[in-house]
Each structure stands twice: as C-alpha cells, then as structure tokens.
Amino acid sequence: MIGESSQVVMTRQSGRFALGTFAAEGETFPGFVHDDTVYGTRSVIPEAHSTVDLLADWQTNLDRLEAVVFDSERLAKLPHWPLDQVRVLPPMxxxxxxxxxxxxxxxxxxxxxxxxxLGRPGATDEELRVEAAAENDERSRQGDPYIWTGIPSAVCGAYDDLLLPDVGDQIDWELELGVVIGSLAHRVKPEDAFEYVAGYTIVNDITSRSLVPRTDIAKIGTDWFRAKNQPTFFPTGPFLIPARFVSDPSSLRIQLRLNGDLMQDATTEDLLFDIPSLIAYASSIAILRPGDLLLTGSPAGNGSHWGRFLRPGDVMEGTITGLGTQRTVVRAPSGQLPPWQLSREGLQADSR
Incomplete structure (x- = not known):
C-alpha cells in the first residue's frame, strides 16, 4: 500500500527528496525519502529532533540533506528503512x-x-451558476478570503483510516493543497509571501455536512468546529515537499478517486485567491507559526455535488502533482454517542 502511495517523482531525481515524520522500531523520528527509502535526518542534523525543528534554519538544513543525497557512500551509512516498512505519520x-x-x-x-x-430564491440551476460565477469575479476583485481554523488533534496520517463519527452524517471529502509555513509570519505583503513557505503537502479536509448549519442559533450560521474537527478528519501527507522542488504551485493537478472512480479533477489554476493572497490575508489577522498549515481550498467534485457521501468500506485515493498519494479507508462509527449527546437525547425523551 505505502509503496504505491508514495510515488513522488522528485524523490527519484538526483539530489531531490521529500521530508516527513515516521515510526519504526518503536521510535518516531524525522526523516527524508529518496528512492523509496527513508533516512533519519538526526544523523545529519542532530540538533533537529523533529520536522518543525528543521524549519529553524530551513534553507541551510535542506542544503545539508541535499549534499548527503548527492554523496551515495555517505547516504548508504545513514540509518535507513524501506518506505513500506515504516509508519508514515503527519509530516509536521x-x-x-x-x-x-x-x-x-x-x-x-x-x-x-x-x-x-445558495442564491436568489426561485432561480434555476443555470441562473444560480451564472450568478455565482459573477459573484466570484467581484469577490476576487474586492473581497476577502474565507478562512477558519482546524485543530491538531483532528490530523492523522496519509494512510490512516478515517473514522466515521458518532455525531454527524453526510461525511464529505475535500482534497486540498496544503502550504507549510516555514517562519513566523505576521502582516506579510503578498509579494513577500513565498519567502514564508517551507513546502507543500496534501490534505483531505473531511466535513460532516449535517453539522455545518446551526439552525438552533440562526444568526450564528455555520459551525465549522463541530463539522470539521473530529478525530481523523484531516488526513495529511504523506510528505512535506520543500518549496525549492515545486517549480509552480499554481499549476498542480489535484485528483481524488473514491473506490477507483474519479470524483475531483482540477488544477490549482482555478484558485479564487492564490497562495500569496491567502498568506497575506491570514497573517493580517493572526500570527502564523513555523509548522502551521495553510489549506488552500477544495476544487469541485465533492460528495455534495455528486449526492454521494462516505460509507464504511470506502477507499479514497488522493494525489497532487509531485506531492505523492494518500490512501484512506473509511471505517464505521463506534455506535456509542459521547456523554454530551446522550444527555441531550435524555432531555428530549423527558420532554416528550
């Protein structure tokens, strides 16, 4: 499974590699991948105990790793494992x-x-399409990106199972290009934004569509915390590909297959707000820290469009040009509601 899912063309080019976090022989460690082999980075950069530590002197550390990749004799002496014999964890x-x-x-x-x-009441589907396209153009000229936050505990690895939740249904996929922030970013100018990018990865932003609206608090509208932050809702990776190895992040192809059927197929050229705009906007509000992840949005082809949501036993495979492949098996919910929801059900039963 991992051997097939790890295909990253750049790792097979001399001097190029992918980075990530791995587990083998009872140890978790930062490593780099070259020719489907994982090498521990600590033998080269002992002061960096994790992938986030590598960001502290990012370009120099990449140069040090690249020098080792070019030196086949030295490379062979590093601790190493076949990629299909390690567990691939979230890269950061x-x-x-x-x-x-x-x-x-x-x-x-x-x-x-x-x-x-979502649009004018009574409008036909074609009228909604035309009006939404016009709103896109206006928003890109004068509006702001829409950004919300996801929590670390919702993140899992690129080959981990997706656990369907006991709370919420209509579970949907959203494959996205992830931008890894390399240095502290606050109030960044768009023209300087790429200086803050360490590299790129793949993220599947899973959503419970039934939990998005808050009908009990109409003026609040949407609830992204409960809809998107449940455990395993952010399959991430398999790797971090350094920005120096990605020549044009604005022309990457994004594809998601569900049980072998192609559901999403687009390129990052269709972004409404590009990567510099997203970094500039997000950093105008918040301080972005090294290792933070900026998700750039999902292209067309979600389950909401197809009228088909995730079921136990489904297999998703997601790829982005040069960044590798995720493979996620969908597992059934536990069947046991958490105490809070059980208490709400009890209250509803008492009121009947």
Whole structure:
C-alpha cells in the first residue's frame, strides 16, 4: 500500500527528496525519502529532533540533506528503512494549527451554489451558476478570503483510516493543497509571501455536512468546529515537499478517486485567491507559526455535488502533482454517542 502511495517523482531525481515524520522500531523520528527509502535526518542534523525543528534554519538544513543525497557512500551509512516498512505519520511534528480557506475554487463555488440552492430564491440551476460565477469575479476583485481554523488533534496520517463519527452524517471529502509555513509570519505583503513557505503537502479536509448549519442559533450560521474537527478528519501527507522542488504551485493537478472512480479533477489554476493572497490575508489577522498549515481550498467534485457521501468500506485515493498519494479507508462509527449527546437525547425523551 505505502509503496504505491508514495510515488513522488522528485524523490527519484538526483539530489531531490521529500521530508516527513515516521515510526519504526518503536521510535518516531524525522526523516527524508529518496528512492523509496527513508533516512533519519538526526544523523545529519542532530540538533533537529523533529520536522518543525528543521524549519529553524530551513534553507541551510535542506542544503545539508541535499549534499548527503548527492554523496551515495555517505547516504548508504545513514540509518535507513524501506518506505513500506515504516509508519508514515503527519509530516509536521508537532502538528500545528490549520488555517483553512473555504469556497476558494471557482468551479467548486458554483457547484456548491447549485447543490445547496445558495442564491436568489426561485432561480434555476443555470441562473444560480451564472450568478455565482459573477459573484466570484467581484469577490476576487474586492473581497476577502474565507478562512477558519482546524485543530491538531483532528490530523492523522496519509494512510490512516478515517473514522466515521458518532455525531454527524453526510461525511464529505475535500482534497486540498496544503502550504507549510516555514517562519513566523505576521502582516506579510503578498509579494513577500513565498519567502514564508517551507513546502507543500496534501490534505483531505473531511466535513460532516449535517453539522455545518446551526439552525438552533440562526444568526450564528455555520459551525465549522463541530463539522470539521473530529478525530481523523484531516488526513495529511504523506510528505512535506520543500518549496525549492515545486517549480509552480499554481499549476498542480489535484485528483481524488473514491473506490477507483474519479470524483475531483482540477488544477490549482482555478484558485479564487492564490497562495500569496491567502498568506497575506491570514497573517493580517493572526500570527502564523513555523509548522502551521495553510489549506488552500477544495476544487469541485465533492460528495455534495455528486449526492454521494462516505460509507464504511470506502477507499479514497488522493494525489497532487509531485506531492505523492494518500490512501484512506473509511471505517464505521463506534455506535456509542459521547456523554454530551446522550444527555441531550435524555432531555428530549423527558420532554416528550
């Protein structure tokens, strides 16, 4: 499984590699991947105990690792494991905050507007499409990105199972390009934004569509905390690909297959707000820290569009050009409500 899912073209090019966090022989460690072999970075950079530590002197550390990759004799002496014999964990350790852009692919916005009838009452599907496209253009000229936050405990590895929750249904997929922040970023200018990017990864931003609206508090609107932050709702990785190895992040192909059927197929050219704009906006509000993750939004083709949500036994495979492949098996919920929801059910029963 991991051997197939690890295909990253750049790791097979001389001097190029991917980074991540791995577990083998009872130990968790930062490593780099070259030719489907994982090498521990601590033998080269002993002061960096984790992948986030590597960011402290990022370009120099990349140079040190690249020099080892070019030196086959030295490379062979490093601790190493076949990639298919280690557990691949979320690439950044410790996991940081996720700053996630919503409604940020033009065609996705149009599809969601039609699927959820978001627009003028009584408008036909075609009228909703046309009006949503016009709103896209206006928002890109004068509006702001829409960004919410995800918590570290919702993140899992690229090959870990997705656990369907006991609270919420209509569980949907959203494959996205993730941007790993490399240095402290606050009030960044768009033209300087790429200086703060360490690299790129893949994230599947899972959503319980039934938990998004808060009908009990109409003026509040949406509840992204409960809809998106349940355990395993952020499959991330498999790797961090350094930005120096990604020539054009604005032209990467994103594809998600469900049980072999292609559901999402787009490129990052369809972003409404590009990566510099997202970094500039997010950093105008918050301080972004090394290891934080900026999710750039999901392209068209979600379950809401297809009218098909995740079920136990489903298998998702997600790829982004040059960043590898995720493989996620969907598992059934536990069948046991948490105490809070049980208490609410009890109250409802007492009131009947």
């Amino acid at each position: 350790d410790p996991v940081g905050t996720s700053f996630a852009a919503g409604v940020n692919y033009r065609e996705h916005i149009v599809q969601m507007s039609v699927a959820h009838k």
